[in-house]
Amino acid sequence: MTLVKICGIKRIEDVEYLNDLKPDYAGFVFAESKRKVDVNTAYSLIKNLDKQIKKVGVFVNEEVSVVKDVAVYLNLDVLQFHGDEPQDYIDNFDDYTVWKAIRIIEKSDVFRLRDYHVDGILLDSKINGFYGGSGVKFDWNLVKDVKDNLKCKFILAGGINADNVLKAIEAARPDVIDVSSGVEVGGFKNYQLMKDLICKVRSVKW
Template sequence: MVKVKICGLKRSEDIKYVNALKPDYAGFVFAKSKRQVTLSEAGELIANLNKGIKKVGVFVDEDIEKVKDASFALKLDIIQLHGNEPNEYIKKLNGYEVWKAVSIKSHEGIKRLKQYNADAILLDQGGGGTGISFDWDIIKGISVNTPIILAGGLNSQNVEDAIKTVKPYAVDVSSGVETDGFKDCSKIYDFIKKARSLY
């Protein structure tokens, strides 16, 4: 079964939604974004998060010691790197599960899939949280040894086609389950139901 990550959680209501609907991963954004949370805010949210849901911290070109400190303090399960972090940076996070985001805007982006020594590669159109997807056919049939997390412009209307085309390990959604910039429980429910209906 394809795993599901709901990203950009920032309200107590968001935690109630995911606790009820049980995605596999909950994402907290620490980079500059309209979904950014502070360490203290994330701590309060995580304290109320269902223990069966894995905690993902999203960072963009952050000082590595700050990433380590945040990950230790919040007991993050996964560190997601969404900037230009090189392999040397990833190696210094030894002991943590690391997901590295790669922007796929054309066939040129495919060359980058195999250059990172991360535990998983997250594919999106580059920007994060924009609601825009890339052409999934670009990576259709591509063989990589690293698990693929598909992100970028996913919603309940297209997630089934996306999974059938890309066959990812997991799907990652943020703006696609929002209404007026806030997480929408019914949209999260529909997304998870459709993502998990295929396998």
């Protein structure tokens, strides 16, 4: 079964939606982004989050000490590195579940998976000026065989919404669907879009 991560949580209303719909992961962005939250805001949101929903901290080229401080303070379940972090940077976080994002625009980008030994590989669209959250999909045919060659969790992101999520799952068979802008209206999380996407993902058995 494919799991669901809703990323870019920044309002108490978002948390209320999550608690009702119960996706598997909630993402909190600590990098420069329109969805960025400060640590204290994240703390107040997480305090109200259903304990069954795992907390993912999203970082981009952040200092190791800062990531560790945030992870401890918020008791994060997953650290997601969405920048240019090499393996020797990631090795500082052996005590945590780590996901590494790789941005894809052509087949050669897929080969970068070999550079990392992590708990999860997240594939996202490569868009100039964006480390993530662009809302633009890439060609899922480029990664249709990734699942067969990965020994870790496979997370798919980039322009996924309720209208195309079933095609995404059929094409790439990811362990986790990661969505942010695809469940937003006017830059804010939308309950109905979240519900539609989660229901569609959970209708698939493979």
